[in-house]
Amino acid sequence: MADATPIPGTTIFDGAMADRGYALNRMCYGFNDAANREGFRRDEAGWCARHGLTPEQTAAVLNRDVLGMLAAGGNVYYLAKLAGIWGLSVQD
Numbered sequence: 001m002a003d004a005t006p007i008p009g010t011t012i013f014d015g016a017m018a019d020r021g022y023a024l025n026r027m028c029y030g031f032n033d034a035a036n037r038e039g040f041r042r043d044e045a046g047w048c049a050r051h052g053l054t055p056e057q058t059a060a061v062l063n064r065d066v067l068g069m070l071a072a073g074g075n076v077y078y079l080a081k082l083a084g085i086w087g088l089s090v091q092d
Helices: 015-020 022-032 034-042 044-050 055-062 066-071 076-085
Strands: none
Touching (some): 015 022, 022 034, 022 076, 066 076
8 A cells, every 4th residue: 555646535544544443443343233322322432432442533433523533544334334323324
């Protein structure tokens, strides 16, 4: 990816971003389970803390800042599970 040319307004998801976003993506993967979705709805900040999100990731989640979550290492496929809780689609 060293020779990758970024497209303005996009974030390249490479190995370093995968490492950076691991906790956020792991949390979002857990939303496959309805009980986890409900737990998140009850206490979003607590759920983020429980899953070890960084302050940057937590702020992005609590502010519904999907672009911020992408910049913090979020993978669009996992973030789609979180967006679904909020009634958003990938296109949103």
